Amino acid sequence: MNDKLKKFLSNLPAVSVPDKKLDLKTKMLWTFVIVVLFIVMSFVPLFGVSKSYSLSFEVLQVLIASHFGSLLSLGIGPIVSASIIIQMLQGTKIINIDTATKEGRVTFQGIQKIAAFAFIAIENGVYVFSGALTPAGPGIFFPLVMFVQLFLAGVVLMFMDETVSKWGIGSGISLFILAGISLQLINTAFNPFVTPIGAIPSIISAFIAGIPLNAVFPIITVISTVALFAVAIWLQSIKVELPLSFGRLRGYSIRWPVSLFYTSIIPIVLIVSMVAGVQFFGLTLSHMGINFLGTFTTESTTFGTQSVATGGLAAYLSPPTIQQLYTSAVTTGITALEIESMIIYTVILVVGAAAFSYVWMFLGGQDPRSVVKQLMESGLSMPGFRRDERVLVDIFKRYIIPLAILGGALTGLVAALAAFLDTLTEGIGILLIVMIIYQFYFSLQQDNPDEFKPIKDKLVGNTME
Template identity: 35%
Template sequence: MTGKVVRKMSLIESISSKLPGVQEPKAHLSFKSRLKWTVIILLIFLFLGQVTLYGVEKQEVARLQFFELILGASIGTLMTLGIGPIVTASIILQLLVGAQIIQWDLKTTEGKKKFQGAQKLLAIFFCFFEAYAYVAFGAIKPATPDFSIFLLLILQLAFGAIIVMFMDEVVSKWGIGSGISLFIAAGVTKQIFVRAFNPLTLPGETVPTGLIPQFLVFLSQGELFQATIAILPIIATIIVFAVVVYIQAVKVEIPLAFGSIRGFGRRWPLNLIYTSNIPVILIAALIANIQLVGSLMAQPGEFGGRCGPLGCFDQQGNPTSGFVQFLRPSADLSINIFFLTLLAVTFILSMLAFHFRSQNSMKILAISAAAGLVSAIIVTHFTVGLPVGGEFLRSMIYLLIMVVGAVIFSVFWVATSGMDSKNVAEQIEGLGMQVPGFRRDPRIVEQVLNRYIPILAILSGLIIGLIAAVADFTNALGTGTGILLTVSIVYNFYEQISVRYVEEMNPAVRKFFK
């Protein structure tokens, strides 16, 4: 780094070291205590998501509700920015460190402290920057043109985002798992529940907004086609849920032996989804931020729409042209049915083949995918007709962006979070284990892990990005990406509890975690 950059980074480190933070617990916290803090923070988050901003014009908030799920936001409330500033800061720092523009060694304690401090400082900057952008560009419109209301809205938005940042710290240090993950899961779960079961009707409508009440109403009226359309998102949600749960459980196991006890060994499991849901969180947040910027830069145009450098939006805030239209999955019914059939048939055939112990997993997956593709073409053709070329091209570009983005972030995450071969080899060495048939040396373990981890980093990003994109096309409740994230988050919570806290539980509860 040049001297100028070094001085700037030293200044950032100096400022970040003086920022307030949440102290780590000085003594071991019981499972009950950690669960208590997690529930308290979750309740505070949900409560703040109902506190409407003072001075906001309420009818303006609906345009950005696509932003809510991925960033744990609640538009028009204190939680409008959600986890956006935290995730944006993390993305930027990861890219800078990954490209060696900032030369921090994240394998050392000092390097990690610098990264975390800079991330907090950058997140606070984005709290105010995004708050200003929302208000200045009209995403959150003041009820009156007074400058005092303009300023008050910015301060409320920034204050809410900073609270989220500290709540994330509380969960990470005093609770279970990550606050970011908790907030995303809470938002998605809330939307799934409301969209599935809401019995209320909109003004001027006679059909309930909830899909299950809709299905029952249409069925009672004998409108089978409408009833089928209403229940499709529920079916899609169940299928996506099953696929994600199954994929989460697949592991690659490496045989190891204890160096000091001959004849004893164990297998070291590496998840097929090695980087978990992190790549999808990051690429989805990046896409949401680009859409947000596009929406903020758009100016009122003809027929009530808005247009800007990144594309045009309709009155509901849905992209209709330009680059931004490729960042939103198609809502076309033919696309929904095509990808729902593809996902369902591929998953069911793969499950049956693996259940009956068929060999050659890659061949099974290829045949299942081919059968799924043929089934999708036939079912879509004979129900609503195949997708038009423009919609299909848009879907393929969205899928490509999700997959490539997830792979890139997956590789970056492995490099920056201590999940690379060298760090895992040191963990294995610390447990007194070695590769059978070789002398005890972390370099040998690292060589063995290098056969798996770099490939898993790419493969997990590819699989999780592909599932998220395809699931988005099915019109599942809470979006496919939202369900994927929520299932992954809940599964990770379950794994953490079963590994770390199961012995502290009541015996009646313990059996569910073994």
């Protein structure tokens, strides 16, 4: 890479790094300000969008922290897409930058930023000019105005993410996803002013009206949401601890944890994104009169008015909820398409998440060989075994690969169950909330342990004498 390009990448606009280590209070303040700004942007409607525009694809909104029809119609989607592609290119050595050096990190971050700018422009352009976002009137004026708003909002969101990473707590991307899902949970659980109303007001109104049967499915929704949260928290806590010791320091040993969700949430995000992508582009093509990926109709669901697939590949990737199955059973009868879509959707999520987990393990440098190499470079070895890379790789393979595949499959199963039980948020949303909160917890423990410990003690009821 020539010097001019390196200089250009290093001079790209960026959020400055703090001159000193920030205290927890300052980090929390910056995090709070960014969250408030994100929420405000997600509720500011686009100028030029049709008033008849209806929300679609709830799962996409969960994944990319978006609110269709607002300034954040595509949320973090372009930023995440750019980051994943650049990391995959780096992992496969198509671009080979030494991120161990300061110069290499600056160059790599510059490439990511250029890619983010490009993806913000391209994805928002496709979204607006394809007709997926209905303009308020004919001609090019309204689509062009919407594109400019979305592009500028996407750039602002990119710098907000960078601000959180340098001045706040954890990752900005994770924070935006958590905020988006939390707002959705509050809305679907408690909001009495939407149609259909939230689950809790629906239960209360059913009993007040003397029709308790109308409260059955809202109750199932609430209970299944709480149950799946409990399952996700339990699965997140499962891990295998491998004993390691420092060769130069006798008697000093540590335990290296291998979590059941070894590759985190990335595999299920990828497979759910692919499924949602088929539905999204199917709807976009349908608007253009091309029913290659499926046919669609507008229906009222738990989350409001949405476009629902009724035929083609998109329909097989849109399983019915338990309430829809009951309605079919007592009216026209459960159709073959409903049963087939449930099976196909579950199999695709379970097998796809397991496969992506295995692949991502290698792309992300988390495979047994890469892990063992890093541990040995740090002077660590396993007690009772020769300090030989091949021996340790064989041992780590017994744990890492099965846990990565099993963990991926279980995330797919949880997401499929949540879709069937019609939880207050998508199954992927439940998993994301649990994993992101864990990330924030460990980030606070690692970066500000002295300030965080008293807060943690108060939360768990342990007061220091």
